[in-house]
Amino acid sequence: MRGWLRDARFLGIELGASVVSLALFCVILVLLPLMLITGGVLLLPQVVQVLHAWSDRARRRIGRRRGDDLPPLSRRLPRGATIDERLRFAFSRPTGRDALWLTAHAFPVMWAALLTLALPLAAINSLAVTWYWQFAPADDPVGSPYPVTSWELAWTxxxxxxxYAVAAVFLVPAVARLVAFVCAKLLATPQKSRLAARVDALTLSRAAALDAHAAELRRIERDLHDGAQNRLVNVVMMLGIAERAQETGGDVLEPLRRAQDAASDALAGLRRTVHDIYPPILDELGLEGALASLAGRSVVPCTLEATAIGRVPAAVESASYFVVAEALTNVNKYSEATTATVRVEREGELLLIAVEDDGVGGAVERLGGGFAGIRRRIEAFEGTMELTSPAGGPTILRTELPCGS
Structure with missing residues (x-):
């Protein structure tokens, strides 16, 4: 009985979803003739983007039902796309597959679910006819499925x-399986397309990794040039002054002290640069201990919530450390927050990091800014980043990093 109710619930959800599919189908059908004018070119790609989002929801829903992996398309219209790019987006092969699913979902699935779910209702109604047939007008008798005009017919x-009940018992599970099977076949990404998407993702992640590597090299070069190199030049100058002072019989001690101070500053700068390449604290305390150290040094009171992280690859630990460090730097400098929270958890092969503060909000991702640097690091690992910061707060930075099993 529990399984039958689950199947009936699934059909009910698909029936409601098919109404949305029917509405979306009608909108697309209306916009297609408008392709002759500008309005169609402007609006159709936006509607197609909604179609992809709707089909991705169906993929998650059908995937849960069947226990299958139906990867979402997650296709988005590029910002500032030209008319040619908008048309290619609207009439791509994935759009054609989603449109085929939409047509099947809006019509055959709707009617199959509607007629199947009507069977148990018809059984209940037939039982009720046994009593209420007598109150119907003589010229308009109750018909279920034939006119009932006497007690003899009512007792049938x-x-x-x-x-009806027997049909419902057998047909509801059968139709639920059929609907799930057909939708899964229409929504499943072909192997060729899946491999092409994987190649695209790897190409993007490789480009992001190269960009992150180049940016890191530029940062290290800048730190060495502006920090340690300048201080070492000061050391050489002070030693030269001390040498000339010794030759002329002047004060040697003061230039040597200044040279020692400059050497100490240069050494501290080199240590900071090495620390920024790979913090030694990660080796000493692991990721959880290193993040606890970051939270403890935060100017804004910060709470760390980390559960069963374990050890992850060193590159992922380093990226995670810098994500939290950069996020807390932004919190301390710009958020005007009173509290912050860092949440780190592991779900299978994903490391989830969320940094939240109760500040003024309004944080945006700017080219060359801290959030852009975080995204660059994350995308190098094929991870994702999401920034939510409405005016008035709170600001929430969420990242997902693949970390292996």
């Missing part, structure tokens, strides 16, 4: 109800 209604 329990048999009709039994037939």
């Amino acid at each position: 209604m329990p048999l009709v109800a039994l037939a």
Whole structure:
């Protein structure tokens, strides 16, 4: 009985979803003739983007039902796309597959779910006819499935109800499986397209990794040039001054002290640069301990919530450390927050990091800014980043990093 109710619930959800699919189908059908004018070119790609989002929801829903992996398309219209790019987006092969699913979902699935779910209702109605047939007008008798005009016919209604109930018992699970099977076939990404998407993702992640590597090299070069190199030049100058002072019989001690101070500053700068390449604290305390150290040094009171992280690859640990460090730097400098929270958890092969503060909000991702640097690091690992910061707060930075099993 529990399985039957689950199947009936699935059909009910698909029936409601098919109404949305029918509405979306009608909108697309209306926009297609408008392709002759500018409005169609402007609006159709936006509607197609909604179609992809709707089909991705169906993929998650059908995937849960069947226990299958139906990867979402996650296709988005590029910002500032030209008319040619908008048309290619609207009439791509994935759009054609989603449109085929939409057509099937809006019509055959709707009617199959509607008629199947009507069977148990018809069984209940047939039982009720046994009593209320007598109150119907003589010229308009109750018909379920044939006119009931006498008690003799009314007493046959329990048999009709039994037939409806037996049909419902067998057809509801069968139709639920059929609907799930057909939708899964239409929504599944072909192997060729899946491999092409994987190649595209790897190409993008490789480009992001190269960009992150180049940016890191530029940062290290800048730190060495502006920090340690300048201080070492000061050391050489102070030693030269001390040498000339010794030759002329002047004060040697003061230039040597200044040279020692400059050497100490240069050494501290080199240590900071090495620390920024790979913090030694990660080796000493692991990721959880290193993040606890970051939270403890935060100017804004910060709470760390980390559960069963374990050890992850060193590159992922380093990226995670810098994500939290950069996020807390932004919190301390710009958020005007009173509290912050860092949440780190592991879900299978994903490391989830969320940094939240109760500040003024309004944080945006700017080219060359801290959030852009975080995204660059994350995308190098094929991870994702999401920034939510409405005016008035709170600001929430969420990242997902693949970390292996």
